[in-house]
Amino acid sequence: MTTPRTRSRLAASLVLFTLLSVAVVAPSVHAGPRRGSQPTSDELGERMLALVNRSRAANGLPTLRLNVRLTREALRHSTRMAHDGAISHTPNLADLVRNVGGSVFGEDLGKGRGLLGIRDAWMRRADTRRIMLDPRFHHVGLGVVHADGFYWVTLQVFD
Numbered sequence: 001m002t003t004p005r006t007r008s009r010l011a012a013s014l015v016l017f018t019l020l021s022v023a024v025v026a027p028s029v030h031a032g033p034r035r036g037s038q039p040t041s042d043e044l045g046e047r048m049l050a051l052v053n054r055s056r057a058a059n060g061l062p063t064l065r066l067n068v069r070l071t072r073e074a075l076r077h078s079t080r081m082a083h084d085g086a087i088s089h090t091p092n093l094a095d096l097v098r099n100v101g102g103s104v105f106g107e108d109l110g111k112g113r114g115l116l117g118i119r120d121a122w123m124r125r126a127d128t129r130r131i132m133l134d135p136r137f138h139h140v141g142l143g144v145v146h147a148d149g150f151y152w153v154t155l156q157v158f159d
Contacts, residue, residue, distance in 0.1 A: 041075055044115065044144035048153060051119040052132060052140075059133050064157060069100050070141025074154040078143035082152040087111055093156060102139065102158030106131035110153040115144070118153050131157060 039047075045066075053063040077090050087109045090096065097105040108128045110118035122128040131137075137157035145152045 038146060041144055041146075044146060044151070045071065045075075045142045048115050048119070048144050048155070049140065049142055051115060052142075052155065055119065055123060056133060061133060061135055062138065064140040065138060067100055067139045067141050067158075070096060070139070070156055070158070071143060072141075073143075074141040074156050075143030075145070077154045078145040078152045081109070081111070081154070082145045082147040082150070087152075090154065090156065096141075097156070097158045100139075100141075100158070104136050105156065105158035106134060106137065107157075108132055108153075108155040110155075111150050113150065115151055115153070118151060122155075131155075 049064065049066060056063060073090070073096050081087055089107055089109065093105060093107055097103075108122050108131050110121060112118040112121065122132050132155070134157065136159050138159045139157070141154075141156040141158075143154040
């Protein structure tokens with residue numbers, strides 16, 4: 001048999017447990033997207049495009065416009081590289097570019113822990129910098145995949 005004092009302590013403990021449970025659970029209900037959730041490939045592509053276009057603007061060049069068809073191909077290629085664990089150029093890039101109406105093209109590829117680091121690495125290397133800053137290019141297919149802590153990027157520019 002419980003005493004009134006024991007029942008009172010039990011009730012107080014139950015109320016305290018309930019309040020703590022609400023305090024722990026309630027913020028996550030109304031907080032929106034959970035912290036630490038990974039951005040989508042589209043969001044990553046937008047971020048990378050903004051970084052590339054910032055470099056182009058700093059060099060007096062027009063921004064690159066995203067080509068949806070080539071972006072799908074670039075994303076497939078980035079996914080393939082992430083799966084294979086190795087960087088490799090797109091074997092049929094000339095055909096892909098011709099199919100979207102382009103005649104001149106270039107491709108930069110990257111793997112790194114951050115998008116800014118990849119863009120900066122492209123800017124430090126003469127061959128990748130030349131492609132990214134070529135004034136002939138006005139369109140881009142851009143695929144970014146985040147896998148196993150790395151970003152895999154395919155940038156296919158053309159005109």
